[in-house]
Amino acid sequence: MTTIKVALLGFGTVGSSVYQILQSQQSKFERLIGRKVEIVGVLIQDETKQRDIADGILVTSSFEELINVSDIDVIIEAINGIEPGAGYLHKALEKGVHVVTANKELLAHEGKSLRETADTGNAQLKYEAAVAGGVPIIGTLQQLLQVNYISNVEAILNGTSNYILTEIAENKVSFQEALLTAQKLGYAEADPGNDVDGWDAFYKLMILSDLLLGDQPDWTQVTRRGIRGITLADIQAVETAGWRIKHIASLQFNKGKAQLRVEPRAVPQGHSLYEVAGVDNAVAIEGDLAGNLKLQGPGAGALPTASAILEDFVQLYKKSDNRKPVIDTTFSAEDSNRLQDWLITAPSIPQTAAVKQYWSGKEANSNTYLLSATAEELKNLLQAGEIHNFFRVAGARQEISDTFPVPI
Ligand SMILES: NC(=O)C1=CN([C@@H]2O[C@H](COP(=O)(O)OP(=O)(O)OC[C@H]3O[C@@H](n4cnc5c(N)ncnc54)[C@H](OP(=O)(O)O)[C@@H]3O)[C@@H](O)[C@H]2O)C=CC1
Numbered sequence: 328m329t330t331i332k333v334a335l336l337g338f339g340t341v342g343s344s345v346y347q348i349l350q351s352q353q354s355k356f357e358r359l360i361g362r363k364v365e366i367v368g369v370l371i372q373d374e375t376k377q378r379d380i381a382d383g384i385l386v387t388s389s390f391e392e393l394i395n396v397s398d399i400d401v402i403i404e405a406i407n408g409i410e411p412g413a414g415y416l417h418k419a420l421e422k423g424v425h426v427v428t429a430n431k432e433l434l435a436h437e438g439k440s441l442r443e444t445a446d447t448g449n450a451q452l453k454y455e456a457a458v459a460g461g462v463p464i465i466g467t468l469q470q471l472l473q474v475n476y477i478s479n480v481e482a483i484l485n486g487t488s489n490y491i492l493t494e495i496a497e498n499k500v501s502f503q504e505a506l507l508t509a510q511k512l513g514y515a516e517a518d519p520g521n522d523v524d525g526w527d528a529f530y531k532l533m534i535l536s537d538l539l540l541g542d543q544p545d546w547t548q549v550t551r552r553g554i555r556g557i558t559l560a561d562i563q564a565v566e567t568a569g570w571r572i573k574h575i576a577s578l579q580f581n582k583g584k585a586q587l588r589v590e591p592r593a594v595p596q597g598h599s600l601y602e603v604a605g606v607d608n609a610v611a612i613e614g615d616l617a618g619n620l621k622l623q624g625p626g627a628g629a630l631p632t633a634s635a636i637l638e639d640f641v642q643l644y645k646k647s648d649n650r651k652p653v654i655d656t657t658f659s660a661e662d663s664n665r666l667q668d669w670l671i672t673a674p675s676i677p678q679t680a681a682v683k684q685y686w687s688g689k690e691a692n693s694n695t696y697l698l699s700a701t702a703e704e705l706k707n708l709l710q711a712g713e714i715h716n717f718f719r720v721a722g723a724r725q726e727i728s729d730t731f732p733v734p735i
């Protein structure tokens with residue numbers, strides 16, 4: 328069995344997370360790909376920094392040294408800015424080395440020419456992590472929505488901005504404080520001006536434009552506003568009127584022409600982006616056949632970004648369309664004697680149940696109770712006519728934590 332040799336460009340928030348997952352879950356990748364995966368080298372800038380990298384892996388600040396180290400099959404790129412990354416990726420693709428990148432600034436500027444180099448070198452260029460972090464929007468558009476004509480995209484594409492707006496609104500922290508926390512959490516760009524001035528969302532929108540329209544508009548014709556200058560007073564005033572401020576990137580058609588914008592917008596209650604909070608990103612798309620779809624999830628941070636990168640990596644070597652399980656699972660039957668949380672509707676408090684909360688109903692006969700009980704007890708109460716109905720409370724994750732399987 329031949330080994331897939333991987334080189335990492337960058338060992339910061341994203342690169343180090345990819346490294347840790349690849350190193351610690353080797354059997355998972357072997358199972359998915361059918362081949363061993365080995366990290367052979369890591370490119371960094373500052374050779375004096377202490378890093379937790381295994382002996383035997385080349386750590387260098389010289390790309391030439393890295394690319395000549397051995398027959399590298401894949402480069403995973405997670406460094407900042409356009410250069411020197413663009414030059415490195417062209418060289419790799421020319422040599423037939425596949426590239427997985429998270430670098431949206433580089434892709435927005437160089438995506439077209441990198442794709443051409445990839446074609447020449449018969450290599451693949453993948454970039455799921457470059458748009459919306461852990462949200463698989465690129466793969467969805469490339470693979471699952473080809474027949475649909477996508478006429479509208481409205482999206483929250485910068486996790487840092489959404490996090491800052493949420494923190495100001497919910498916890499009344501200052502803009503600077505919220506930005507500092509976003510930086511500590513690994514959400515922000517090396518230059519956070521890219522986040523708060525709208526550039527990061529702009530680059531991501533240009534990548535989507537390339538993908539959906541095969542081209543980008545003249546950048547000077549695209550409205551770009553960031554969130555800098557938005558105050559708690561602004562947010563509260565808008566919320567009092569029943570709206571929220573969200574930083575939105577959009578691609579919409581107006582009289583047959585595509586119009587792209589990146590700006591803070593007032594979003595009404597009920598809008599698909601109204602509830603998107605914290606570091607989450609969301610992409611709402613309108614397909615002529617599928618209708619309105621929305622993908623939402625963490626848009627920045629080490630693990631979600633590494634997730635997108637590694638899903639791309641596995642796609643490079645996917646042999647079949649069958650999803651292979653990455654965990655050994657056993658199935659359990661319903662335990663009807665286990666205490667769980669339920670919402671019940673009933674005329675009065677059932678004698679046997681421990682009630683946690685109560686809402687009086689509009690009809691005298693129908694109150695709602697949140698209680699802890701077993702499924703068996705509730706079935707008996709229903710049969711005895713003491714309650715109208717019962718509903719397990721959704722999303723109680725702790726119910727499965729004790730049996731949650733560990734990855735193989
Ligand atoms: N953080 C996130 O949530 C996400 C980030 N991204 C993108 O991923 C990329 C990396 O982000 P992140 O990990 O947060 O950034 P960090 O600043 O944490 O890490 C950057 C890494 O790149 C290395 N590096 C920078 N410049 C060079 C250079 N000229 N030559 C060699 N190595 C270099 C740095 O080296 P050294 O360690 O020596 O300083 C560092 O290891 C960026 O393009 C970013 O936009 C994409 C999605 C999400």
Ligand SMILES: N[C@@H](CC=O)C(=O)O
Nearest residue numbers: 485486487515516627
């Ligand atoms: N700085 C970016 C990181 C992910 O792309 C963001 O906050 O969204």
